[in-house]
Amino acid sequence: MSDPSPLLALDEVTVQFSGLTAVDHVSFQVRAGEVCALIGPNGAGKTTVFNAVSGNVRIHSGAIQFDGKPIHNLPPHIISGRGVRRTFQNGGLFAERTALENVLVGLHAAVPNNLFALVLGTRKSAALELEATRRAHELLDVLEIGHLAGTLVGALPGGQQRMVEIVRALATEPPLLLLDEPSVGLTPPTRTQLGVVIRRLAAERGIGILLIEHAIELVMNVSDRVIVMNEGRKVADSTPDVVRADRAVLEAYLGHA
Amino acid sequence: MDSAAASRAPARAAEGRLFFRRRRVFWLLPVLLLFLPPFLNQYQQYVVNTVLVYVLVGIGFNVVVGNLGLLAFSNVAYFGLGTYGSALLMAKLGWPWAATVIPAGIIGALAGVITSIPAVRGVRLFYLAILTLAFGELMRWTYVHWESLTNGSMGMTVPSAAFPLDTDRHRFYVFLVLAILAIVATDRLLRSRFGRAFEAIRGNEVAAAAMGIPTNRYILLGFAWSGFIVGIGGAMFAISVGQVSPPSFNMQELILEFAVVMVGGLGSLIGSVIGAAVLTALPQIFISFPGFQELVFGVMIILVLLFLPRGLVSLLARLSPLFADRFYRE
Structure with a gap:
């Protein structure tokens, strides 16, 4: 203050x-x-x-x-x-994707993967994707919904959906x-x-x-x-x-x- | 809490394999295909080569309509421009076919970038559909009327190429390599943050942008990628048919290409491969019954979309969990 x-x-x-x-x-x-x-x-x-x-x-x-x-x-x-990150009143989540994938979208800017390295399949680009996945799991753990990582968001009850959306928004700190x-x-x-x-x-x-x-x-x-x-x-x-x-x-x- | 942590460990291992997962079993198919040619006559070999052309046409188209989820139908233009591009480079400049493959892809990609302009400017749904359809028709009109270059509706002959492009059987191996490269590269793209950005745009553009995704840049990239892959398919088509003419790139062709994506499974890479195989090869069985081919084609589309709205790939996913988690999501 x-x-x-x-x-x-x-x-x-x-x-x-x-x-x-x-x-x-x-x-x-x-x-x-x-x-x-x-x-x-x-x-x-x-x-x-x-x-x-x-x-x-x-x-x-x-x-x-x-x-x-x-x-x-x-x-x-x-x-x-x-x-500045936000959540939405409704429809902000990708319902047919898992909680983990939703958080990965939130991490978009934190995965500085380059198109050519990626398509060539360099070790570094694979490592970046794996690192992002690891990070997404950690983030889900912060709000104690790590066990939902593999669940489709559309199948989650409202409260847990909201938590996933908050985690996703928080992904880039x-x-x-x-x-x-x-x-x-x-x-x-x-x-x-x-x-x-x-x-x-x-x-x-x-x-x-x-x-x-x-x-x-x-x-x-x-x-x-x-x-x-x-x-x-x-x-x-x-x-x-x-x-x-x-x-x-x-x-x-x-x-x- | 303990049980949650315990159940998380295997789930985590499974999720960790989401990206760049090595599933060597899938390489069995291309390896087996290497031994296919001796069992085929020349016509059958030509059909199989055409399947490989449509593999590229299908997976490229799918990136725009399936992954980005945009109603953009310029695919036939990328295909035609790739085909004419490759054919003209060979015929007018005397380039060997191999040297025209990447340029054909680049021509397709440029067409992709041009056709992405309305989408990038916010045109959607029917408006985007009609604009992109018009572009395809405009290109066909160009092939017809730019006679000095394309020989108009008479069509142009593609110079015959030397080994290993001299026979259908030899071309098969070259095409197989290109198809595998296209599949592997597109798979990597779609499995990365680029693919996730495409899917996010399809799901909710506003939310995607709020997650820091520059949506316009990804729409442009998706179109360019689509055009690149389909353009290379065009180069393969040029050398395969030997004779290029405008009707190969009309509305009916577009419907076939769209059907490849839909029947295989909208949004599924492997679905497009399956769609290409089924829709190119199956009607050939009825080649000796004139008119029957189109009927089979139509009935097949109707049946698949009625009973397997997620395409043939959903059938595979039901049969084997291997397919389910590698290539298909509900």
């Missing part, structure tokens, strides 16, 4: 879709090791903020800085390479992780486990986590900070306790106190 420079900084970011303002001059920051939740009703612009950060949506004005450098309007694979509604479709016990994992990643690895979430208990349990959005604007940005106490925020934007 003593580090004055934030990991991610949005400065007056505005996104428009054919004249409609989806995100309206939004500014906020995420620091290393901090879990920051982004909440608000449907259509508030949360996912658009996410997509702007990950490069899937162009911003019209403002700036997004990661690690002190501007990343807005760069292609998604470049932003991913800089160390990104400093910042964007989680888009990770608790959707999870049973209450798996939600609790997910919360534990999120806290662990922030606390033990110092990863900055930006989290879109509708499950309000999860948000309150894991977040250091909660940002509330409505109609494209940021309407609150504070600790969970303060936001929770702000009955107006909850009633207006979440529909329950």
